[in-house]
Amino acid sequence: MTQETPPPAAAPKQQILLSEEQYHQISQELELLRAKLKSQLVLFGDLNGQLISQKGSLPGVDMPILAALISSDFSATSEIARLLGRENRFRLHFHEGTRRNLYIASVSEQFFLAVIFDPSVTLGMVRIFTQKSIDKIETIIRTSFDEMVKISNVIDAEFKSYVNEGLDRILD
Amino acid sequence: MMNINWERNEIALKIVYYGPGLSGKTTNLDYIYRHIDPAHRGEMISLKTMEERTIFFDFMQIELPPIHGKQPTFSLYTVPGQYYYAASRRIILNGADGIVFVADSQRRRLNDNLDSMLDLEQNLIQFGRTLAEVPWVLQLNKRDLPDILPVKALREKLNYHGVPTLEAVAIQGVGVNETLKTVIQQVLIHIERRWHVPAGQ
Numbered sequence: 001m002t003q004e005t006p007p008p009a010a011a012p013k014q015q016i017l018l019s020e021e022q023y024h025q026i027s028q029e030l031e032l033l034r035a036k037l038k039s040q041l042v043l044f045g046d047l048n049g050q051l052i053s054q055k056g057s058l059p060g061v062d063m064p065i066l067a068a069l070i071s072s073d074f075s076a077t078s079e080i081a082r083l084l085g086r087e088n089r090f091r092l093h094f095h096e097g098t099r100r101n102l103y104i105a106s107v108s109e110q111f112f113l114a115v116i117f118d119p120s121v122t123l124g125m126v127r128i129f130t131q132k133s134i135d136k137i138e139t140i141i142r143t144s145f146d147e148m149v150k151i152s153n154v155i156d157a158e159f160k161s162y163v164n165e166g167l168d169r170i171l172d
Numbered sequence: 173m174m175n176i177n178w179e180r181n182e183i184a185l186k187i188v189y190y191g192p193g194l195s196g197k198t199t200n201l202d203y204i205y206r207h208i209d210p211a212h213r214g215e216m217i218s219l220k221t222m223e224e225r226t227i228f229f230d231f232m233q234i235e236l237p238p239i240h241g242k243q244p245t246f247s248l249y250t251v252p253g254q255y256y257y258a259a260s261r262r263i264i265l266n267g268a269d270g271i272v273f274v275a276d277s278q279r280r281r282l283n284d285n286l287d288s289m290l291d292l293e294q295n296l297i298q299f300g301r302t303l304a305e306v307p308w309v310l311q312l313n314k315r316d317l318p319d320i321l322p323v324k325a326l327r328e329k330l331n332y333h334g335v336p337t338l339e340a341v342a343i344q345g346v347g348v349n350e351t352l353k354t355v356i357q358q359v360l361i362h363i364e365r366r367w368h369v370p371a372g373q
Contacts, residue, residue, distance in 0.1 A: 048267025
């Protein structure tokens with residue numbers, strides 16, 4: 001019995017680093033989405049596990065952990081999609097809970113948008129409004145702004161030594 | 173990969189602990205979690221089997237005090253070391269800013285270390301990266317056990333890129349903090365070079 005070799009992982013794309021202006025525009029869109037869906041929490045992060053923006057809250061929940069779990073869940077399921085066929089992709093995931101539901105969708109192949117919502121909100125409504133938000137966010141990401149991110153404005157020459165001092169203080 | 177949260181003024185970096193099964197990756201994170209000032213860390217999550225082996229990853233985040241209004245945060249991950257979790261390792265490795273390779277110093281584990289190093293290189297290549305350019309450090313763990321290889325021999329076999337090598341006994345915390353500080357330094361040096369940060373006065 002022959003076994004089909006799974007297709008290789010896609011070639012890496014250049015990482016997108018969001019500017020402050022892009023960030024604020026995306027945050028506004030997330031807040032609008034949260035209001036429309038009366039959602040408890042909307043998260044935007046990258047598929048490497050980093051939380052980028054959060055609207056709403058869930059008391060007692062560690063947000064960085066939630067972002068890491070959501071992104072790895074999405075990435076793991078993407079591997080399943082890839083095994084199922086060369087061009088196959090799962091664009092969204094839906095987890096139905098007993099008290100809360102979770103809807104996750106990919107954005108620009110580098111980010112995820114996650115919505116945690118009450119079961120009284122229909123999945124169809126979540127899909128429609130989330131897709132509209134994703135379309136807007138992808139436009140924001142594609143738009144180049146005059147003030148692109150200058151890393152040297154954020155991390156200067158003394159940053160390294162300050163990090164060293166900070167690590168010495170909290171680790172020892 | 174580095175990310176900036178402009179609302180919270182956070183600079184977020186990702187460090188991944190890699191290595192063969194039972195080399196001490198989770199032990200490193202566990203030590204850091206138990207000994208760091210709790211005001212500067214979140215909770216730790218470990219996705220494990222019933223036999224306490226990592227099945228997907230361990231994760232915790234540490235935060236430094238703000239620097240010029242920006243707060244550095246470091247997400248620390250471990251990968252599962254057992255060979256059949258290859259896909260999981262690739263997922264967790266994606267986007268790593270820095271890597272700690274935790275090697276088991278015991279003589280009988282040398283081939284496992286080499287296999288894991290090869291696995292790491294192959295996964296990096298899939299992301300368009302290599303060990304030659306990624307910031308990483310080599311931790312030689314379990315230096316307290318009998319029948320371990322000398323540091324020089326392990327360096328020759330595992331460290332052909334000349335990255336910093338640290339000795340450790342992670343279960344006692346020896347070398348754990350030094351390893352973390354060193355890999356973060358390597359990451360910051362890499363960022364300075366890559367993004368042409370001007371040298372200090």
